Amino acid sequence: MLHYDNKPHMVNQEEIFSKLNEGMLAEKGYAFKNNLKKNISLIKKYGGLKNIVHRFKNKHVFVIGAGPSLEKKYDILRTLMSNDNILFISTDVALKPLYENGIKPHFVITCETTPNDFFSGINSDNIHLLAFSCSSNTNLRKWKGKISFYNWMINGDIYNTLWREAGENLGFVATGSIVTTQAVSLALGCGIASLLLIGNDMGFFDKFYVSGVLPAEKIFFSSKRLKTHSTIDMNKGRSGRDYEIIRDGELFYTNNQFLAAKLWLEQLFQSAPYPVADCSKPGCSTGVIHKIDLNEYLAIFK
Numbered sequence: 344m345l346h347y348d349n350k351p352h353m354v355n356q357e358e359i360f361s362k363l364n365e366g367m368l369a370e371k372g373y374a375f376k377n378n379l380k381k382n383i384s385l386i387k388k389y390g391g392l393k394n395i396v397h398r399f400k401n402k403h404v405f406v407i408g409a410g411p412s413l414e415k416k417y418d419i420l421r422t423l424m425s426n427d428n429i430l431f432i433s434t435d436v437a438l439k440p441l442y443e444n445g446i447k448p449h450f451v452i453t454c455e456t457t458p459n460d461f462f463s464g465i466n467s468d469n470i471h472l473l474a475f476s477c478s479s480n481t482n483l484r485k486w487k488g489k490i491s492f493y494n495w496m497i498n499g500d501i502y503n504t505l506w507r508e509a510g511e512n513l514g515f516v517a518t519g520s521i522v523t524t525q526a527v528s529l530a531l532g533c534g535i536a537s538l539l540l541i542g543n544d545m546g547f548f549d550k551f552y553v554s555g556v557l558p559a560e561k562i563f564f565s566s567k568r569l570k571t572h573s574t575i576d577m578n579k580g581r582s583g584r585d586y587e588i589i590r591d592g593e594l595f596y597t598n599n600q601f602l603a604a605k606l607w608l609e610q611l612f613q614s615a616p617y618p619v620a621d622c623s624k625p626g627c628s629t630g631v632i633h634k635i636d637l638n639e640y641l642a643i644f645k
Contacts, residue, residue, distance in 0.1 A: 350601050379509055389490040396534075398430070399535050400535070401429055402535055405429060406541070407433045410624070411551075417441075420441070430576060433452070451473070454478060454522050455470065455478055458482060461482060462483075466490040471488070471491065473529065477497065480509075491515045496516060521604045527540075531611070537620070539619075545626060546625045548595055573604065593625075620632065621635070
């Protein structure tokens with residue numbers, strides 16, 4: 344296991360990003376083409392990002408991920424749902440626990456290219472989905488609300504052909520290795536007032552996700568031997584301990600994908616023209632982003 348103590352020079356960022364991109368292309372190329380072919384009718388029906396950019400202008404945007412730290416934020420988030428100055432963007436994985444705790448985000452973002460039952464049992468009529476053009480059609484067919492599609496800001500190989508087929512007028516979003524980074528990239532390009540990261544832990548101690556998310560359930564029901572959610576999530580966490588992070592004297596673990604996303608965000612935020620804050624744990628590094636408790640952050644709106 345490698346030790347990572349918030350000093351970027353200790354990790355070769357370019358090597359991590361390169362390996363992730365190469366692996367993704369080799370594994371996902373066929374799925375991208377197949378999904379896009381099935382999505383064309385939806386793309387023609389709903390279009391791209393230009394129809395929703397105005398909704399973000401001068402808003403305080405909360406990007407909500409499915410990290411374990413989300414669990415203590417539900418009560419506060421419920422009180423802010425009706426604040427006209429705030430917009431929630433939920434990752435697809437975080438949608439179910441949010442919804443089951445009485446929180447209906449304004450937007451949900453997905454880039455999942457394999458079938459995952461993120462949206463069943465959720466009334467999505469008044470939620471707007473932001474979808475990667477090559478997302479799983481099986482997932483998108485379960486969505487009942489409006490959709491805005493986007494392409495990835497990647498050139499070369501098969502990508503240029505895919506974007507031409509999808510429509511280059513959809514708009515392009517930087518990837519950064521996970522769906523959270525795509526949400527941040529999109530928001531920062533829309534003239535927002537500020538950005539707050541919630542539940543985007545990108546590190547863990549004993550479990551990857553907040554209770555109630557799909558990944559744990561999917562493993563649970565497909566398991567040959569009945570196990571509790573906590574046991575499954577703990578085993579998943581143990582197998583993903585590629586790096587250690589020490590934050591305020593506490594030990595956390597992270598894997599290649601989460602670490603790549605964390606480094607990418609920290610690099611992006613160094614030049615971000617908007618105020619950026621983070622109440623995730625461990626989340627982004629202190630000094631790169633303004634670490635703040637959610638209650639303290641809310642004092643802005645009182």
